[in-house]
Amino acid sequence: MGRSRYKITEPDQPHFVTCTVLEWLPVFTRPETVDILLDSLRFLQANAGLKVYAWVVLENHLHLVVQAPGLGEVLARFKSWTAHELIRLLTERGVRAYLDRLAFAKRAHKADREHQFWQEGSHPELIGSAAMMRQKVDYIHFNPVKRGYVDRPEQWRYSSARVYLGESGLLEVCREW
Numbered sequence: 001m002g003r004s005r006y007k008i009t010e011p012d013q014p015h016f017v018t019c020t021v022l023e024w025l026p027v028f029t030r031p032e033t034v035d036i037l038l039d040s041l042r043f044l045q046a047n048a049g050l051k052v053y054a055w056v057v058l059e060n061h062l063h064l065v066v067q068a069p070g071l072g073e074v075l076a077r078f079k080s081w082t083a084h085e086l087i088r089l090l091t092e093r094g095v096r097a098y099l100d101r102l103a104f105a106k107r108a109h110k111a112d113r114e115h116q117f118w119q120e121g122s123h124p125e126l127i128g129s130a131a132m133m134r135q136k137v138d139y140i141h142f143n144p145v146k147r148g149y150v151d152r153p154e155q156w157r158y159s160s161a162r163v164y165l166g167e168s169g170l171l172e173v174c175r176e177w
Contacts, residue, residue: 007072009126014053014067014177016136017122019079022105025098026059027086034158036085037062038171040078048074051174054137056144057158063140065127075122083117133177137164 106116141153153161
């Protein structure tokens with residue numbers, strides 16, 4: 001079932017995607033772990049034609065509205081590189097409990113590695129209309145509010161909400177849909 005979720009129905013259109021850490025481990029609680037995600041997204045924007053319309057990073061997952069030629073492949077590159085870098089960082093920091101869980105929970109077909117970082121798939125949903133785009137952007141921006149982390153979306157540092165208010169953000173965002 002997992003790999004089939006990588007199928008992007010219309011690769012030239014924006015999609016809402018979710019990337020979740022295996023076993024929902026709270027890895028993104030420190031700036032250096034989030035920086036790995038943002039660095040990868042910036043690289044893909046500059047080198048793979050990735051357009052980011054909205055994004056949010058929470059402690060154990062991230063949501064994106066993105067578009068790119070070959071979006072499935074771009075997402076696979078994102079997940080592969082970030083997994084490698086995050087496991088390297090966890091190893092350097094000696095975060096044995098997380099590494100043990102990532103090793104124990106990995107899928108049997110991942111025989112080429114000791115750990116699996118991301119859950120399989122990204123659950124892509126085609127953004128078929130302006131109304132759906134607005135709904136997904138709002139969902140992304142209000143996620144930290146709904147979880148009780150902040151009172152207003154723009155207070156969450158790791159999100160595109162500030163950009164939609166005309167302020168600077170941590171990642172270039174395309175607001176024209």
